[in-house]
Amino acid sequence: MFIASKKGNEIDFLDPEFSYIEEVLKPIDSSLFELNKKISKADIWEVEHLCDKGEYLIGLGFCIMQRYMFDVLRDVDIKPFEARMLGPSSTFGEPIAELIHSGANYWKHEPEWHIWLEKLKDQSQKTVDKVLHHRDSAHYPLSDLLADLNGSSELTLLGCLSYLVDWRKAVYEHTEKNV
16 A cells, blocks of 8 residues: 655655665675575586576565555546556566566466466466566576566565556556546
């Protein structure tokens, strides 16, 4: 939940949940930074384990961001799917809020899918497709998605926060126009 105040064309947001996600993502990003240093020096036998750990941390970060998006929508009259279509888009034109949401769902539900990957239900397949972000496949899809969102191979969850700020503003402006 947030409180907005307008001064002319400027909008200020009072949003304590945003500071919470910043605080929680900082140590995760620090861990990802350390993992990347270890990966660059690791032998081939260690790399997979380190990449798996990175994928786990990135998924957790997407879940934290997903929770924030639902916090924003708590007292706003808009359907979550419609809200996720607002705000900034990826280089492929995909709404970033939807990609973050899909990344979180992928991380939460992928353990259920591994045996039946070729027989996924439509909604699950759509989640996988969104996370792959126009790739045919990926060994570490959340890492690839995060790199896409950061516009580089650098993996920082904090790099996504500006998207959430822009998304929150877009949700606010949309609901102001449609109330």
